[in-house]
Amino acid sequence: MKCETLFRSGDHRWLVFGQDPDRPANVIDTNQYVICNGANAMMLDPGGLEVFPPMMASLTHEVALEEIRAIFLSHQDPDIGSSLPLWRRICPPDVKIYLSTLWSGFLSHFDRGAQFTTIPDEGMEVLLGSDLRLRFIPAHYLHSSGNFNVYDPAARILFSGDLGAALIPESARTGTMFVTDFNAHIPFMDGFHRRWMGSTRARDAWLAAVSKLDIDILAPQHGLLFQGDDVKRFLDWLAGLDIGSGVAAMQR
Numbered sequence: 055m056k057c058e059t060l061f062r063s064g065d066h067r068w069l070v071f072g073q074d075p076d077r078p079a080n081v082i083d084t085n086q087y088v089i090c091n092g093a094n095a096m097m098l099d100p101g102g103l104e105v106f107p108p109m110m111a112s113l114t115h116e117v118a119l120e121e122i123r124a125i126f127l128s129h130q131d132p133d134i135g136s137s138l139p140l141w142r143r144i145c146p147p148d149v150k151i152y153l154s155t156l157w158s159g160f161l162s163h164f165d166r167g168a169q170f171t172t173i174p175d176e177g178m179e180v181l182l183g184s185d186l187r188l189r190f191i192p193a194h195y196l197h198s199s200g201n202f203n204v205y206d207p208a209a210r211i212l213f214s215g216d217l218g219a220a221l222i223p224e225s226a227r228t229g230t231m232f233v234t235d236f237n238a239h240i241p242f243m244d245g246f247h248r249r250w251m252g253s254t255r256a257r258d259a260w261l262a263a264v265s266k267l268d269i270d271i272l273a274p275q276h277g278l279l280f281q282g283d284d285v286k287r288f289l290d291w292l293a294g295l296d297i298g299s300g301v302a303a304m305q306r
């Protein structure tokens with residue numbers, strides 16, 4: 055599995071893991087992120103059961119398992135955190151697991167021994183190490199009804215979960231982790247956003263909140279990352295998109 059450093063300032067780092075060449079073709083590709091502040095690390099959406107072996111192998115090149123203090127789950131999907139019981143076996147026993155208050159009883163179906171620190175609907179701020187403040191920003195209904203992003207104001211990175219996600223066919227992969235041609239990238243995210251994102255009110259509220267943030271990199275859980283001017287291009291594109299396309303199938 056590939057690993058790239060997205061940000062580094064002293065011992066504050068952001069790492070992305072993904073584009074595993076050995077991934078079975080029927081398992082959707084995911085990006086896993088790790089934020090490090092000194093000897094304290096937080097994993098963001100550690101992934102499904104199927105990516106656990108390559109993810110652990112790549113991660114341990116960069117971060118010692120005993121440094122993993124927290125695991126953040128943006129929502130309930132299996133590609134987000136069905137690996138949770140495996141991570142809990144190898145991470146420190148007091149690792150914090152952050153998750154929407156809506157989903158803790160449901161994720162216990164993956165891992166009945168997990169103790170969740172639940173995130174209230176309005177979000178919350180947490181400390182990683184003694185001095186890195188991270189914000190869990192609500193992104194409800196985009197697509198999950200209890201859903202959060204992670205913003206790091208020092209790194210100016212927004213982990214956006216399934217917002218910004220793209221399904222890139224094998225033939226279009228260039229090996230880069232970043233969008234390099236926004237217009238050429240649109241077809242890979244268009245159908246996903248139209249069908250999976252259901253609420254225009256939620257979309258507009260999210261855009262209003264996120265447009266106040268300084269964002270150098272917008273980092274989704276699938277597909278390529280957006281940086282620089284492509285961040286605004288993505289937000290503008292999403293603002294004009296006709297979402298909730300599944301409703302049409304109910305009106306026949």
Ligand SMILES: [Fe+2]
Nearest residue numbers: 129131197216
């Ligand atoms: Fe999802």
Ligand SMILES: [Fe+2]
Nearest residue numbers: 131133216275
């Ligand atoms: Fe996803």
